[in-house]
Amino acid sequence: MTDAYVALEGGRVVEARARAPGTTRGELVFTTAYTGYEESLTDPSYEEQILTFSYPLIGNYGVREERFESDRVHPRGVVARDLTDDVAEWLEAEGVPAVDKLDTRDLVTEIRDSGAMKCGIAAGEGVTEQDALDELDQCKHMSDHVDIGDQVTTPETVVYNEDGDGADVALIDCGAKGSIITSLVERDATVHLMPHDTTEDEVAELDPDVLFISNGPGDPENFDEANELVDSYVGETPIAGICLGQQVVANALGGETEKMEFGHRGVNQPVRDLRTDRVVMTTQNHGYTVADPGDNLEVTQINVNDDTPEGLENDELDILTRQYHPEANPGPNDSKDFFDDVLAMAEDDSVATRTN
Numbered sequence: 001m002t003d004a005y006v007a008l009e010g011g012r013v014v015e016a017r018a019r020a021p022g023t024t025r026g027e028l029v030f031t032t033a034y035t036g037y038e039e040s041l042t043d044p045s046y047e048e049q050i051l052t053f054s055y056p057l058i059g060n061y062g063v064r065e066e067r068f069e070s071d072r073v074h075p076r077g078v079v080a081r082d083l084t085d086d087v088a089e090w091l092e093a094e095g096v097p098a099v100d101k102l103d104t105r106d107l108v109t110e111i112r113d114s115g116a117m118k119c120g121i122a123a124g125e126g127v128t129e130q131d132a133l134d135e136l137d138q139c140k141h142m143s144d145h146v147d148i149g150d151q152v153t154t155p156e157t158v159v160y161n162e163d164g165d166g167a168d169v170a171l172i173d174c175g176a177k178g179s180i181i182t183s184l185v186e187r188d189a190t191v192h193l194m195p196h197d198t199t200e201d202e203v204a205e206l207d208p209d210v211l212f213i214s215n216g217p218g219d220p221e222n223f224d225e226a227n228e229l230v231d232s233y234v235g236e237t238p239i240a241g242i243c244l245g246q247q248v249v250a251n252a253l254g255g256e257t258e259k260m261e262f263g264h265r266g267v268n269q270p271v272r273d274l275r276t277d278r279v280v281m282t283t284q285n286h287g288y289t290v291a292d293p294g295d296n297l298e299v300t301q302i303n304v305n306d307d308t309p310e311g312l313e314n315d316e317l318d319i320l321t322r323q324y325h326p327e328a329n330p331g332p333n334d335s336k337d338f339f340d341d342v343l344a345m346a347e348d349d350s351v352a353t354r355t356n
């Protein structure tokens, strides 16, 4: 007997099998990643989303904490063709509803045709179609989660590698993946992980060598404070950003972001560097993109599939951002040298002095 229902925007309800019980709602998205489920499920960028895996079997190499990107599961729900007991038990312990035994090819095709959509799930003994539809009813558009930064940020500044000999990085935590911190610490940087609503004065007190805006969930336009920081420090301190970080930097510098139809989520997104013509495979997880970089940023990398901006730079102002995830985890390590390039900006003191 059916013990789980997935209600899709528009009203279609799909039957499934409950793997972790509960009712939930969120924006239904899919990832094509065939590995890295522990990393994806602990990536704070998936907050308020329901993650569908297009790869059919999820959980076949267990669940190990050392691969986690944060201290909890972030998607509000999980959908797959088949979830192993390891993953199902983990999700149940985390209180995150999960379902399987449904046709995920059909679901992914629907998301590709109609775009990322609102979704409600009801899973467990005695649930009804109506329970899933009630969740759907309460589901908000991603951009309406205006306080999403508060849900994922560190409550206070945490310092990593305090005695490091390298640069001091102010990493503004809009939902940072742990691997970004690790990638910087491995290069001997001291990382000051700071709340997303850190003020200009608080950053000034630290006087960092780099201001780094992290990845994060939802609409970049809901990260006003990070936007203001970029605006305050541009031309004064080198600035870096990953994913949401790139989007925030673009908005702060007079560019524009927009919602994509179904986004890029996977571990084999090809990116071309326009300066070298080199193509690298990248890990991606985003539903918004930079529609217009504005006059101050050069698009230096693009997505081979749809030409969207993957890298923005301003050599004079020392700004370097990526839409994809150079820290990988999951995914290929082809672009880890991004962190070397960011820290090289910190060593070079040629950044223009702020005049306004």
Ligand SMILES: NC(=O)CC[C@H](N)C(=O)O
Pocket (backbone or CB within 6 Å): 045, 214, 215, 216, 217, 218, 219, 220, 242, 243, 244, 245, 285, 286, 287, 288, 289
């Ligand atoms: N991984 C991220 O930082 C995602 C950025 C943003 N939330 C988006 O969906 O586009």
